[in-house]
Amino acid sequence: MDPVFLSGQLFTGLSVASLLLLTALGLALSFGLMRVINMAHGEFLMIGGYLTYLAAKMTGPGYLWIAFPLAFLGTALLGALLETLVIRRLYGRPLDTLLATWGISLILQQAARQVFGSTGVPVTAPAWLSGSVTVHGGVLDGLSFPYVRLFVIVLAALVLGVMWWVLTRSRLGMHVRAVNSNREMASALGVNTRRLDLLVFSLGAGIAGVAGVGLALLAPVNPTVGAAYIVNAFLVVVVGGVGSVLGAGVAALLLGFVTALAEGLTSSSLAQAIMLILVVAFLQWKPRGLFPTQSRALEES
């Protein structure tokens, strides 16, 4: 295969993997910590995208500086609302959270359809992000890296870095890890687990909102964009190992690359099917993912 084409595919795969990773982070956290399957998580991504569109429409070329805090806070607040109104009442019933949040995702999608229409709304990338770096000479002659995609990759790396720091170095992260390994014990030792659940859920939603900014830069935002990402994001969580941030990162890269390669070799519809078959095959080998969290419990739900 042509090395230029191959590298181009891999680069695109990397940028898609970055968005997937940012979406999966919130899922991995809430799934790992609270055993909540949030099917409406993709809609946080969608809302982040629409908030970016609004920011671009209301303000000038510097809209990205407003879009990031707006998307993060907007989706985080919505996440907090959702946790308080619905999810809090469903702890211990993971399959029920799945069904209830599916209902919420339907409502959010329809709301988006009525406010913004069912066709995608485009967001023009600011001038400093338009254009690309092109390789001259060598085997990769002619390969170009669009700035927007580079920006999304850097964004994901940055968020992942901050998350890693928060989880391993901060007091909040210590509490998260404590609750993750033994909720009752952590609670007995004075961790306010309810407040932590709310905080972590909102944080995950906020990160998905930030991913929405990246999404809006890459493609028009439409009401079903969240639904398109959610299954893959869950696969990232399953492959990576539930609750593992490192696992989510590695799995997002793997899935992104496999899809990009398969798309290069076959068609995009076959690529999706191949990727899913590979995931099922992978789970035969490692049923609990790449980096399973240690648990003494006999039953895992």
Place this chain on the structure above:
Amino acid sequence: MNPGPRRPTASPVRAALLVLLALALALAPFYLGAYTLTLLGRVLALGVAAIGIMVVWGRTGILSLGQGLFFGLGGYALAMHLKLAATAKGELPDFMVYNGVETLPWFWIPFASAPFALLMVLVLPAVAAGLVAWLMFRRRITGVYVSIITQALVLAFVTWLNGSQGLTSGTNGITDFQTFLGIDLRGAGVARSLYWVTLLVLAACMAGTVWLLGTHFGRVLTAIRDNENRVRFLGYNPAAFKIAAFAFGGLLSGLSGALYTLHLGTISPAMIGVTFSIELVVWVALGGRNSLLGAVGGLVLGQIAKDKISSAAPDAWLYVMGALFVFVVLALPQGVAGLLTGRRVRPRATQPVQAVQEVNDVVSH
């Protein structure tokens, strides 16, 4: 002792109501208008899939979000035969001609035979479901992982269908059927016969399932739902039982898909995708996943409501459905049937599991 499976004969009032309901359904063609009758027939066909979900989810505790896959296999198996029956001998189905396919793909060839196609309506979904279940339960993949994997599989199937224009007619789906077993599908009185056939199949499946769940096999399934590890400790192999239950649910879904295809006269990827698969499950949850009548009734009434509300107010429908999903899960964990019987089933993974976990902790220290 835990309350076992409820005895439907416990109340004579209940029995009388059931007989009345069965009579009303059997005589429906005599008092319903053409549109309503077709709608009822169509949703009763979906009721067959609801029985499968009730067995797999309500009784065995496996939430499959991929029933659309098996539904689609049954539907496509029949649709392929109907399409070949509507195509002149030696010619290719019209969509293949448009897509420049020169010879009939190998997997289409045997479907020219009606007995083979009818057999495949049952065999294909059952084998596919059994295989999927074997891959999952052999490695003790449980709970939400199963839900996510089955959802991914249905997505893969639909994506492949959409992408294979020449083989499956892609997004347009297979359509334009004319005859089935020599009967003209557009002839007068066909709708009525089809309705009765559907009702008979549904009744037979319900009776068969009641019998199956009353056997030793059915009791082991319930035991697996309540505590799989205890079942394993007693010397059973839960995986084998779960695979069998899952295959049975797949078979019912496939049968349902074939009936539905007959009713609608078409099948397409959009009809069997992720949304459809989850919708099935949610209507069953609404009716009551532990109760046969609840599951079937929930799906049938839910689909009728969907038809009525979405044609009256298309924009409002998704809000109504979304709100209904949330409400059911929050307020009626056992569905409407649970509300009527007043029986509270403890949600899984509460005290007993913790007790087992503590014992396990003590043992391992």
